[in-house]
Amino acid sequence: MQLVAQARGSDAAALDRLRRTAEALEHEVSRVIVGQQMVVRGVTIALLAGGHVLLEGLPGLGKTLLVRSIAHALHLHYSRVQFTPDLMPADILGTNILLETSQGGRTFQFQAGPIFANLILADEINRATPKTQSALLEAMQEQAVTVGTVGHPLPSPFFVLATQNPIELEGTYPLPEAELDRFFFKLQVGFPSRAELAAIVERTTGPRSDPPDAIADGATVLELQELVREIPVASHVADYAVRLVLASHPDLVEASETAKRNVRFGASPRAAQAIILAAKIHAALAGRVNVAFDDVRRVALPALRHRLILTYEAEAKGVTADRVVAELLQAVREDG
Numbered sequence: 001m002q003l004v005a006q007a008r009g010s011d012a013a014a015l016d017r018l019r020r021t022a023e024a025l026e027h028e029v030s031r032v033i034v035g036q037q038m039v040v041r042g043v044t045i046a047l048l049a050g051g052h053v054l055l056e057g058l059p060g061l062g063k064t065l066l067v068r069s070i071a072h073a074l075h076l077h078y079s080r081v082q083f084t085p086d087l088m089p090a091d092i093l094g095t096n097i098l099l100e101t102s103q104g105g106r107t108f109q110f111q112a113g114p115i116f117a118n119l120i121l122a123d124e125i126n127r128a129t130p131k132t133q134s135a136l137l138e139a140m141q142e143q144a145v146t147v148g149t150v151g152h153p154l155p156s157p158f159f160v161l162a163t164q165n166p167i168e169l170e171g172t173y174p175l176p177e178a179e180l181d182r183f184f185f186k187l188q189v190g191f192p193s194r195a196e197l198a199a200i201v202e203r204t205t206g207p208r209s210d211p212p213d214a215i216a217d218g219a220t221v222l223e224l225q226e227l228v229r230e231i232p233v234a235s236h237v238a239d240y241a242v243r244l245v246l247a248s249h250p251d252l253v254e255a256s257e258t259a260k261r262n263v264r265f266g267a268s269p270r271a272a273q274a275i276i277l278a279a280k281i282h283a284a285l286a287g288r289v290n291v292a293f294d295d296v297r298r299v300a301l302p303a304l305r306h307r308l309i310l311t312y313e314a315e316a317k318g319v320t321a322d323r324v325v326a327e328l329l330q331a332v333r334e335d336g
Helices: 002-030 037-049 063-073 089-093 135-142 177-181 194-205 218-229 235-246 257-262 269-285 293-304 312-316 321-331
Strands: 052-057 078-082 094-100 106-112 119-123 144-147 150-153 159-164 183-189 263-265
Touching (some): 002 037, 002 218, 063 078, 063 159, 089 094, 089 135, 106 150, 135 144, 135 159, 218 269, 235 293, 257 263, 269 293
Parallel strands (some): 119 159
Antiparallel strands (some): 144 150
């Protein structure tokens, strides 16, 4: 009994450390970013889960500043890649260059690209061609890149935070479904309120503020990621997440009515994985060891919205993926 109590005490201390680190990160980011609490919380959850994030919002809403602030607060090696139509895969991954040796011969040496960092800002990712976008697939999934025939591991931890503008379509390329599926969350950055906009103007036109303080480092992030995976999930809660994903497939017996009407292809197994991991972290940040149905519901939208492919008829009627997810949450019962 004493050993059990000690184990529970150590678990509680570890979860408390997780919560305090997340709160400290959000506090430091809030010194720079005005509002956007839900976006900051979503990015925090994704980082603790070891996942990548797609940030979608209008220009000037602080998406780039948010990523840079997180890199400062976590003391991570930060790299920014500005995606343009003429960007090539080698501009991201790196390339082999020919060098002369001291003996007068020549040899190839790998010159690492900007992707060799802990935190990558893929700015305006949808401006690059599909060929260049596909260069990220292996990196985002395997945390390694292959140049020629040689594989190169990427630093750990490794995160890709990508941004895209939802209204500017000229000169852009839709992200392939395989790439979208590799993003843990898709977060929508909304326009600030009147009070928030006034605070933004005051901060950005007054004396320059100090960057966020470093509250953790890469090693701490890796430790917290392992801790998250040890949080237990009850079978009936995990089954609820699984049934949500199955209900998004119009061709399965578990399909919901909204999926049959509006969805061409449902969410992948990565969606269920993302929901469970995010629900664990959501519960831990709320100070709970047990994962509840409400935790699953809170994280379902950012985990599913970019993994649903709607029918042409639904898009023509103005049906959005967010609306379909909301109807899925209403249709799938907790008790199964």
